[in-house]
Amino acid sequence: MTKVMLVDDDASMQVLIEQIVRRGGYDFCCAGCGEEGLSMLRAERPDFLILDVMLPDTNGYDICETIR
Secondary structure, eight states: OOEEEEEOSOHHHHHHHHHHHHHTTOEEEEESSHHHHHHHHHHHOOSEEEEOSBOSSSBHHHHHHHHO
């Protein structure tokens, strides 16, 4: 099954995106900060990643650059 991952520190956004993704029939995982997100990314291997630009410990652009 296709897995969607969200990296966002806003709890209400996490809940909203999770509901949308699961209603679409996809698996979902979520991290609340960049460091946790990178660790989870390696473990979960999602098919699709949604990144928040402004995170408490880094930003979405830096995470994207690290992934590349």
